[in-house]
Amino acid sequence: MNKFEQLGLNEALLKAINDLGFETPSEVQEKAIPLLLEKDTDIVALAQTGTGKTAAFGFPLIQKIDPENRSTQALILSPTRELCLQITNEIKLYSKYIHGLNTVAVYGGASINDQARDVKRGAQIIVATPGRMQDMINRGLVNITQIDYCILDEADEMLNMGFYDDIVSILSNTPEDKSTWLFSATMPQEVARIAREFMRKPLEITVGHKNSGSSTVSHEFYLVNARDRYEALKRLADANPDIFSVVFCRTKRDTQAVAEKLIDNGYNAAALHGDLSQAQRDSVMKSFRSRQIQMLVATDVAARGIDVDNITHVINYQLPDDIETYNHRSGRTGRAGKLGTSIVITTKSEMRKISAIERTIKQKFEEKSIPSGMEICEIQLLHLANKIHDVEVDHEIDSYLPAIYEVMKDLSKEELIKKMVSVEFNRFLNYYKKNKDISSSRSGNDRSAEDFSSAGGAVRFFINIGSRDDFDWMTLKDFLRDTLGLGRDDIFKVDVKEGFSFFNTDAAHAEEVMSVLNSMHLEGRRINVEVSKNDNTRDRRRDHNGRSNSKNDRRSDFAGRNTRDRKPPRRSDAPFREKKPKRG
Template sequence: MSKFTDLGLNEALIRAIEDMGFETPSDIQQEAIPVLLEKETDLVALAQTGTGKTAAFGFPLIQKINEQSRTTQGLILSPTRELCLQITQELKNYSKYIKGLNVVAIYGGASITEQAREIKKGAQIVVATPGRMQDMVNRNLVDITKIEYCILDEADEMLNMGFYEDITSILSHTPQEKNTWLFSATMPREVARIAKEFMYDPAEITVGSKNSGSENVQHEFYMVFGRDRYLALKRLADANPDIFSVIFCRTKRDTQSVAEKLIEDGYNAAALHGDLSQNQRDLVMKSFRNKQIQMLVATDVAARGIDVDDVTHVINYQLPDEVETYTHRSGRTGRAGKSGISMVIITKSEIRKIKAIEKIIKRRFEEKSIPSGMEICEIQMYHLANKVKETKINHEIDKYLPAIEDVLKDLDKEELIKKMFSVEFTRFYNYYKDTKDLKATGQPVANNNPADIPNDGDVRYFINVGERDGYDWRSLKDFLKETLDLGRDDVFKVDVKESFSFFNTDAAHAETILGFFTDFKVDGRFVNVEISNKTGGGGGRERRGGFKKRDNNRNQQRGPRSGKKPQNDGNRNFKGRRRNR
């Protein structure tokens, strides 16, 4: 492969590249840089997250900019504040030997007047989030009528986040004769629409297959019942002691809940979502980059700015609503030439999504079983042994050795080793010794014959709780959605009677629902769900009065790291809780 010196870059850039330790260009850099340097052209470049796209457009942009002029010549739009700041810092590093070249970041959450002041001082390159840039254009605080280059970075993500109107409005204020460079991981219809409307005969570069996943990422899925999703997450973490991961949830609420449970169970975890203040987000990301946080639980939007090369695992606690989003999630690992693993925790009803994702990323998933308790104990024991072997001796301990040897003098070598390893091993053994297998396949499915479960259409269920248990149609629907991790419209036709109720779901959810209620108790009695022969139904009127809502988080078992007394992770003896009127 060519070196950077062969790509046509000037001496100032080569010096900066050498300072940063870059030796060989990535595929996207090798393809894009010569094209952008040799001619004035529009460009559509498709490449995965983490493949070096910033340098692919950053090097040519810096080389083409006239640093003698204070006019804004280059505009880069990126989806999030974090990515905006990251691109700005990288461009400053690339241009360190070019005197007079200024790069300014424009983003929400900071003083707009201060940002406008920085631009007026002379900013040849502006890096901005679409929302803040649109605001500044509307206030006449920035002039982009003379820009020569416009770069849309992570274009698909900007559009997924609802920035289409902002982007088109911003582009309408730029000159027609500019060059537009569009970089994206995927090519959905909206991105193609932008290219068609605002670009002229663009050159096209695709690194790997279009919309494909990185070859450095291994894809795995683990099938469990919905109620066991969190327990499965903990086992995956315990089975990978050196895990440094991003865990993806669909909603801010789930993100916060999972992070809080992990912290309570003794894991080094934190949440990253849109409800955090900017200062909180900055602190979380600083801790994650410094590896003080091992497990970062994030929403898709909040994770856009994560650019950490050493992430070992991406865990999809829940699959995204749009299957294309999986490409961005898995792109958080396997970066900078390193290998990574993308894990997906699914229920049986979601297996069709795995097939859809495989078509998009053009990679096969490997189905794996959640490790058993004893497998985890074995992994942890050997991990500890290797850790002891590789630990460098701190000779400050030498002065304490006589006292330590006196305490341990009655122990022979074998007994000493057993005792030392039992300190760590016993915690995991006591926690996992009586736990069940979490794999969904092979477990009983309620009281229905699997052959009787419909393959398509709607399924109507009978459940042996009703008004007597404090439910009306709305509270029962909410309980089923939250407990079974279903979407807003997945539960319908809820009909609550005095001592029992009916509800409907799509047939795809049947096995998950029936499996969940195989061994489910409320106040000491079993709650049964069966497929009903009754075909009617409809949401009843909301009744006055309070209702019970089970707290599905209360009995989540304390993890082996928490130091709290463990419970059997197969137990589902939930207590009811009455909501005040």
């Protein structure tokens, strides 16, 4: 039995759900759908972006609508044109077997007269952006005075975008006895005010904790000098060859500049900001969804409503002013139960922001070092080798092989492999030979890897298992710790790639690591562990969050701050507003 059948949905909806391949309701769907079907009530549902909120309100709404009554019965407000269209398309898919039910999208950037005409023909459900909806009300092109249901989707995003006055005005045109369903990722003061003023004793559904981060997202930060911020971004992209990410900047100018630099450096990147026309925005998003673009550089406002699956990383090129915005950013990855990573590129003067975010999202950041040039070259080399090994051969090439064999006949197998790999690998090697490493640290300790190796400090290992084997950094750390019988903090600086990973231990454990792991097999495949030739480690112990465990280190961190560290903050280092959620 499909678990959606247990929620009380009718046959027409269940048939559409089956067509879509849905089998198990998400937590917010499991909590909201039976409640909304049982009675007409106001609710506030708090759940992170990507948890299935559209279906949570869409299924019960469709079941409650009378398709034979052609008047407008429900209004759904959403923050952006893109999300408005997305909700409309999903409602249409859910209601495909309900004859006579019409859903119309109302948004800016398209003909208001055409939209008014579609509504007049009979639209039981209107999905609208607040600005265009207010415009249509002012012109007398729509009547929402008799609606039964009003849904505010991504309420916190709408209010963050400055739509409070529009929402208040729109709600003032709706009947008092309607049911209001408010869905939001967080509960800032403005959302609580809407709930107080326009809802009647709303029931509350909470998935996870208010304002908390998603459990499927890990959080990392990289400490760099401000002048090295772009170089850090470039190296992080090179260290993650299969990256599919959104890079957040604070301003339109920075967004455009970073995207142009990435494109000049050969990356598949594009900018998304408010100065783009709607046609340009649609083109960028189409390319991003099809993965022709791997790195989408965006402002927070422009990224509102982006709903793209399988984003591997969210990169905070600059931190936002408030924690709720950070939470929205990180919610773009780790969706539908998949794992994701939120990365912050930060400077010493911004470290207080990291602590403020940790307190609110109730998750810890792991401090990591920007990979060295040689480490990136090693990652790229092994990625290329895996790519060559796994590529599917198109046998259209067979007719060309005799000529190719003739060209290559004087090369041995080893020479041929070296030349094939060098075609792609040499550009990384040539670049990083000429560019210095940029890792910073809170202690200011810049000793080389060779110094630490000779001093008997930490050793960095390569291991031939990774995300392809269903590991992330947390599960791999646990696996290594349990297998080797080591303590919680004896495995650190774990970096998981697709087909391989890196990790550190103290030098005292090196012999045990090599002997135990190199004698093991994982699902029939032999585990291979080697000491990484590009050991870019620090000669001090760190906990699982990358922080020093040494009291002396912490004292030296504090003592090492001089007057140069106390320059007035630049605009990107503006004071961080930690908003405390208020109860509604």
